[in-house]
Amino acid sequence: xxxVTQLDSQVPVFEEAPVELRCNYSSSVSVYLFxxxxxxxxxxxxxxxxxxxxxxxxxxxxxxAEFNKSQTSFHLRKPSVHIxxxxxxxxxxxxxxGGGKLxxxxxxxxxxxx
Amino acid sequence: DAGVIQSPRHEVTxxxxxxxxxxxxxxxxxxLFWYRQTMMRGLELLxxxxxxxxxxxxxxxxxxxxxxxxxxxxxxxKIQPSEPRDSAVYFCASSRPASGSSPGExxxxxxxxxxxx
Numbered sequence: 731x732x733x734v735t736q737l738d739s740q741v742p743v744f745e746e747a748p749v750e751l752r753c754n755y756s757s758s759v760s761v762y763l764f765x766x767x768x769x770x771x772x773x774x775x776x777x778x779x780x781x782x783x784x785x786x787x788x789x790x791x792x793x794x795a796e797f798n799k800s801q802t803s804f805h806l807r808k809p810s811v812h813i814x815x816x817x818x819x820x821x822x823x824x825x826x827x828g829g830g831k832l833x834x835x836x837x838x839x840x841x842x843x844x
Numbered sequence: 845d846a847g848v849i850q851s852p853r854h855e856v857t858x859x860x861x862x863x864x865x866x867x868x869x870x871x872x873x874x875x876l877f878w879y880r881q882t883m884m885r886g887l888e889l890l891x892x893x894x895x896x897x898x899x900x901x902x903x904x905x906x907x908x909x910x911x912x913x914x915x916x917x918x919x920x921x922k923i924q925p926s927e928p929r930d931s932a933v934y935f936c937a938s939s940r941p942a943s944g945s946s947p948g949e950x951x952x953x954x955x956x957x958x959x960x961x
Contacts, residue, residue, distance in 0.1 A: 766950075773848070773935055773952030774887075820887065830875050830939055831900060832950060834887040 732757040732823045734835035742841045745813055751806040751838045753821030763804040764822040764832065765795055774820060780804065791815075816842045846870070848953035850936050856959045862924040865956045868917055869938030877950065878911055878921050879935040887935075893919065926960045933957050 737752040755761065762781050766774040778789040785797040795806045804821060818839050822832040849868040857863055869876050877892040891901040893913045901911070908927070913919040923930055937950040 771954070773937075773954050774950075775952070776949050779949070830894075830950075831877065831889055831892050833889065834879075836886040 732761060732825065732833050734821050734823050734833055736819075736821050736835035736838050738838050739836065740839045740841065742843060743811055745842055745844050746810045748809050749807065749811050749815075749840065751819050751821075751840065753804045753806065753835060755802050755804065755821070755823045757802075757823060757825065760826045762824045762826060763795075763797060764824070765789075765793070765804070765806050766820045766822060766834075768818045768820065768837075770817075777806075777819070811840070811842045813842050813844060816840060848936055848938050848951055850934075850953035850956050852956055853954065854957045854959075856961065857926055858961050859927055860925045861960075862922065863926045863930075863958060863960075865921040865934050865936075865958070867919045867921070867936030867953060869919070869936070870951055871917070872940065873938035873951070874916070874941050875939045876913060876919050877937040877939075878919070879937065881933045881935060881955070882931075890921070890934075923958075926958075928960045931958055931960050 733756045735754045743749050764779045765777040767777045768774045778787045780787050780797045788794045793808045795804055797804050818837045820837050821835040824832050851866045875894050878890040880888045880890055888903055890903045891911045892899055896913045909923055911921045933955040935952050935955045937952045939950050
């Protein structure tokens with residue numbers, strides 16, 4: 731069975747500051763890794779994913795995440811955040827052979843202040 | 845294209861009543877997932893279907909919960925009888941057939957917020 735641990739439940743940060751949202755996973759088999767974002771009163775949207783190849787993956791709005799197999803981590807980073815990045819961020823894992831179901835972490839609430 | 849459509853968006857009911865939540869997945873998607881979100885437990889996978897067949901229902905809390913997918917364009921999640929601890933946001937998500945080694949991205953609906961008094 732897989733599990734996902736997001737190490738910070740809340741991350742307050744000032745606008746234009748860098749941010750890192752931490753994610754560790756546990757699995758006995760190979761996995762795919764995802765970050766989803768949830769804005770207030772909305773469903774989740776895919777932010778970025780790691781399937782294979784380069785361990786550094788990027789989103790269109792400046793976020794990036796690096797897959798580290800030895801540390802079983804998939805931390806999300808952004809060098810300079812905007813007010814509009816305020817949302818809840820979820821790390822998720824899916825077994826490569828598993829029917830596509832995602833197991834989510836508890837979520838990290840990113841609050842960007844002016 | 846329309847996204848995943850869930851109804852109702854909000855429901856308030858009394859303990860003991862039957863609740864039915866509905867989901868219309870994106871056309872062409874062959875996998876459908878029901879998740880429950882609460883402050884205490886986060887996002888929990890309740891059940892998922894591939895090609896209308898339930899694959900894994902190990903997340904369904906108890907016999908009061910049931911889910912069906914009679915065809916590729918419709919699914920229901922039913923709670924009977926409902927209890928206050930069932931209060932949560934219930935999300936439906938769908939995904940395309942996985943191609944090769946690439947899993948389909950999950951597309952989520954906006955959720956159904958259930959309050960059981």
